[in-house]
Amino acid sequence: ELYNLRQIEADTKVHGVIGNPIGHSKSPHLYNAAFKSVGFNGIYLPLLVDSVANYISTYSSPDFAGYSYTIPHKEDGLKCCDEVDPIAKEIGAISCMIRRTDDGKLKGYNVDYLGAIAAIEEALGASNGAPASVSPLAGKLFVVMGAGGAGKALAYGVYEKGARVVVANRTYGKAEELASKVGGHAIALANLKDFHPEEGMILANTTSVGMKPRTEETPLAKEALKHYALVFDAIYTPKLTTLLREAQEAGSTIVYGTEMFINQAFVQFERFTGLPAPEQLIRDVLA
Numbered sequence: 001e002l003y004n005l006r007q008i009e010a011d012t013k014v015h016g017v018i019g020n021p022i023g024h025s026k027s028p029h030l031y032n033a034a035f036k037s038v039g040f041n042g043i044y045l046p047l048l049v050d051s052v053a054n055y056i057s058t059y060s061s062p063d064f065a066g067y068s069y070t071i072p073h074k075e076d077g078l079k080c081c082d083e084v085d086p087i088a089k090e091i092g093a094i095s096c097m098i099r100r101t102d103d104g105k106l107k108g109y110n111v112d113y114l115g116a117i118a119a120i121e122e123a124l125g126a127s128n129g130a131p132a133s134v135s136p137l138a139g140k141l142f143v144v145m146g147a148g149g150a151g152k153a154l155a156y157g158v159y160e161k162g163a164r165v166v167v168a169n170r171t172y173g174k175a176e177e178l179a180s181k182v183g184g185h186a187i188a189l190a191n192l193k194d195f196h197p198e199e200g201m202i203l204a205n206t207t208s209v210g211m212k213p214r215t216e217e218t219p220l221a222k223e224a225l226k227h228y229a230l231v232f233d234a235i236y237t238p239k240l241t242t243l244l245r246e247a248q249e250a251g252s253t254i255v256y257g258t259e260m261f262i263n264q265a266f267v268q269f270e271r272f273t274g275l276p277a278p279e280q281l282i283r284d285v286l287a
């Protein structure tokens with residue numbers, strides 16, 4: 001019942017989440033329920049894997065159609081792809097891998113950032129009524145705090161959408177390196193509180209500052225938040241971080257980290273099945 005497994009037939013497509021540990025993952029329940037609801041002939045398993053390379057070479061038949069990757073295998077997964085999406089290559093990590101039906105080759109993607117961008121676009125679109133063809137991020141000044149895997153992903157993603165990017169990081173050298181790749185501006189995180197060249201900017205936190213158990217911490221002082229029209233936090237434990245609570249108090253629109261997770265599940269579902277995601281069902285399972 002937990003995984004809602006359907007009867008396995010000769011043409012059932014096998015999917016799974018590759019990680020270690022994996023017992024806590026909500027993904028098997030989520031995707032099995034979602035596959036079933038749209039009548040897709042697939043299953044999705046929790047895969048406790050030590051060596052991604054060994055796993056991939058053992059389960060190489062076309063029945064093994066796609067995988068999600070989680071800690072600690074996002075980097076190893078990339079090395080096992082036949083082909084890697086350019087953004088995933090820049091980030092140095094994949095979040096999902098799809099087997100092409102024509103030649104059986106495995107292609108890796110990083111869709112984590114797409115979830116964050118979709119959630120931010122939706123919140124912006126809803127507030128300014130922009131036409132769907134133009135990203136509401138185009139032309140916006142977008143400040144990314146953090147320059148690790150998640151920071152890189154978001155910086156590339158919003159750059160592609162036409163935003164002007166600022167990278168703020170504790171270690172300035174990493175901010176500079178990332179900013180130079182997206183035609184952006186680098187700043188030390190400690191100086192971000194005094195940076196407000198214009199009003200109505202967008203702020204995204206990808207650092208771990210404010211995550212459980214140190215929930216009283218915040219990466220940017222409250223006084224600075226009034227310059228931002230929208231604030232997103234990739235942290236989702238807790239859901240309402242100090243940063244988001246203070247942004248809300250300063251009058252900004254806020255986007256929760258949980259929305260990033262929900263939206264990347266929509267994207268992965270569509271990659272796995274080629275069908276539109278059952279969005280309400282996915283929201284209900286993850287609620």
Ligand code: ATR
Pocket residue numbers: 145146147148149150151169170171174189206207208209
């Ligand atoms: P992820 O894959 O989640 O992005 P990561 O690659 O380990 O994780 O990156 C962590 C990010 O959080 C980095 O930008 C890191 O800043 P440094 O490059 O200076 O290390 C940032 N970070 C972590 N702890 C921090 C702290 N206490 N204050 C400020 N930034 C912090």
